[in-house]
Amino acid sequence: MAKRMKAPAFRPLFAQIKDLIVERVRAGEWQSGTALPSEHEFARHYNVSQGTVRKAIAEMAAENLVERYRGKGTFVASHTDEREHSRFFHIVGNNGIKQLPGSRSLGCRRCKANKEIQETLDLSENQTVVIAERLRLIDDKPVILETITVSDDMFPGFYDAWNEETPNEFYPLYETEFGTRVIAAKEKLSAVTANEKVAQHLGVDSGTPVLMIDRVAFTFGDQPVERRVSYCNTAHHHYLSELL
Amino acid sequence: MAKRMKAPAFRPLFAQIKDLIVERVRAGEWQSGTALPSEHEFARHYNVSQGTVRKAIAEMAAENLVERYRGKGTFVASHTDEREHSRFFHIVGNNGIKQLPGSRSLGCRRCKANKEIQETLDLSENQTVVIAERLRLIDDKPVILETITVSDDMFPGFYDAWNEETPNEFYPLYETEFGTRVIAAKEKLSAVTANEKVAQHLGVDSGTPVLMIDRVAFTFGDQPVERRVSYCNTAHHHYLSELL
DNA sequence: GAGTGGTCTAGACCACTGT
DNA sequence: CAGTGGTCTAGACCACTCT
Numbered sequence: 172m173a174k175r176m177k178a179p180a181f182r183p184l185f186a187q188i189k190d191l192i193v194e195r196v197r198a199g200e201w202q203s204g205t206a207l208p209s210e211h212e213f214a215r216h217y218n219v220s221q222g223t224v225r226k227a228i229a230e231m232a233a234e235n236l237v238e239r240y241r242g243k244g245t246f247v248a249s250h251t252d253e254r255e256h257s258r259f260f261h262i263v264g265n266n267g268i269k270q271l272p273g274s275r276s277l278g279c280r281r282c283k284a285n286k287e288i289q290e291t292l293d294l295s296e297n298q299t300v301v302i303a304e305r306l307r308l309i310d311d312k313p314v315i316l317e318t319i320t321v322s323d324d325m326f327p328g329f330y331d332a333w334n335e336e337t338p339n340e341f342y343p344l345y346e347t348e349f350g351t352r353v354i355a356a357k358e359k360l361s362a363v364t365a366n367e368k369v370a371q372h373l374g375v376d377s378g379t380p381v382l383m384i385d386r387v388a389f390t391f392g393d394q395p396v397e398r399r400v401s402y403c404n405t406a407h408h409h410y411l412s413e414l415l
Numbered sequence: 416m417a418k419r420m421k422a423p424a425f426r427p428l429f430a431q432i433k434d435l436i437v438e439r440v441r442a443g444e445w446q447s448g449t450a451l452p453s454e455h456e457f458a459r460h461y462n463v464s465q466g467t468v469r470k471a472i473a474e475m476a477a478e479n480l481v482e483r484y485r486g487k488g489t490f491v492a493s494h495t496d497e498r499e500h501s502r503f504f505h506i507v508g509n510n511g512i513k514q515l516p517g518s519r520s521l522g523c524r525r526c527k528a529n530k531e532i533q534e535t536l537d538l539s540e541n542q543t544v545v546i547a548e549r550l551r552l553i554d555d556k557p558v559i560l561e562t563i564t565v566s567d568d569m570f571p572g573f574y575d576a577w578n579e580e581t582p583n584e585f586y587p588l589y590e591t592e593f594g595t596r597v598i599a600a601k602e603k604l605s606a607v608t609a610n611e612k613v614a615q616h617l618g619v620d621s622g623t624p625v626l627m628i629d630r631v632a633f634t635f636g637d638q639p640v641e642r643r644v645s646y647c648n649t650a651h652h653h654y655l656s657e658l659l
Numbered sequence: 660g661a662g663t664g665g666t667c668t669a670g671a672c673c674a675c676t677g678t
Numbered sequence: 679c680a681g682t683g684g685t686c687t688a689g690a691c692c693a694c695t696c697t
Contacts, residue, residue: 183685209663220687234659241664242694259658263603356658359507361649362606362624380606380624385653405605412656414503414600415478427666453682464668485683486675
């Protein structure tokens with residue numbers, strides 16, 4: 172008899188239940204911000220005990236997929252919430268105060284994705300992308316220059332809508348308009364010299380050191396959704412990273 | 416009858432049990448890396464059910480205070496582990512590979528804490544601090560210049576031991592030699608210009624942008640333990656921040 | 660009061676590690 | 679094999695929110 176190698180297929184019941192519920196959330200069975208069925212309902216539906224459902228949903232809550240409120244219910248997480256804004260924005264004033272920035276649009280264009288973008292956004296050749304630029308302001312002063320790149324196929328009509336309205340936050344938009352929920356991101360930080368363009372927009376001398384933040388945002392299944400390169404003036408702000 | 420205002424003092428049983436066990440860990444009742452009593456033993460000792468103890472210890476595991484291994488036991492977390500090194504070191508090569516750096520000592524001195532250090536390390540006036548400088552090398556090339564500041568009172572003998580041996584990692588040292596476990600840290604990142612000294616040690620031109628990382632490390636009860644200011648050459652490395 | 664999530668129990672059984 | 683952590687159940691009760 173063949174010796175059993177590694178773990179063949181053991182998966183706890185609660186993890187299987189979790190997979191099922193996550194898939195239903197991913198598929199959009201419940202709108203963002205609305206309530207899921209109660210634990211008892213799930214338990215009855217899947218024919219398991221309440222405790223098992225609890226553990227499944229608890230993990231989803233830990234991964235910020237849902238939010239639970241005692242006495243009210245379990246709700247699909249939404250970027251409309253303040254909580255989510257804060258999770259994805261780490262720039263803090265040197266006085267320790269985190270203030271969400273306003274935005275000023277600097278234009279938007281559509282073009283073919285270059286090799287680098289193809290790889291980071293997992294696109295095939297000849298796919299087009301939308302590239303938007305914005306200046307983010309805190310207390311009406313420019314602090315960050317952002318260049319946002321998304322797939323034109325994934326967000327159809329995004330380019331056309333750009334000029335008419337420029338909402339401050341994008342993730343809620345992706346969520347409500349295109350059904351794509353950003354659930355995680357990776358940021359690579361480095362110190363670079365502000366080029367002419369960056370310097371001008373941030374109101375600093377050309378050659379000033381700025382913090383470059385290269386972020387890729389992901390949706391379910393580690394699928395990349397958006398690339399965002401930010402140049403941040405760290406004279407009066409910094410990037411806060413908490414190691415807990 | 417007075418209306419009950421807010422929550423008066425309700426604390427779940429498992430949270431109380433957790434507090435008790437955390438306190439015993441903090442007090443050093445079990446050495447780093449050694450096993451805690453089993454869940455059943457705790458349950459018997461505190462006269463609660465195993466599930467309640469489980470939940471208490473599960474939270475401690477989530478906070479990286481202990482590590483659990485099925486079939487073996489629950490162990491007090493230790494900076495000796497690879498896991499912990501990685502948790503507190505976020506510099507990654509631009510090729511995506513994380514390599515823990517070597518060190519070259521640049522000296523160590525003892526002096527009175529200035530106002531700023533007094534505040535960040537929560538020291539009283541006239542307390543002395545030890546300030547050590549090191550160069551951190553990856554593939555034998557200098558990447559980070561570190562300035563480490565700790566209280567002389569908290570780590571007595573640290574200064575004297577410095578010249579004889581300069582271990583690569585400090586947190587294990589704090590833990591084994593002084594009984595102080597670093598359990599969390601906050602890092603403020605900004606882009607600055609390399610001054611003459613930084614430039615020379617990192618082997619870059621003076622004026623080159625470098626990533627400044629200002630870290631404060633904490634032990635139990637949010638007590639600050641160490642301040643570490645790093646200047647990092649981000650030409651071939653970057654700081655990786657994962658938003659999960 | 661009905662419905663929700665949150666806690667707690669007692670006991671059974673499973674997966675894994677040691678010896 | 680005994681001992682560990684991990685899963686699962688069935689049911690009770692608690693804290694909270696809404697109507």
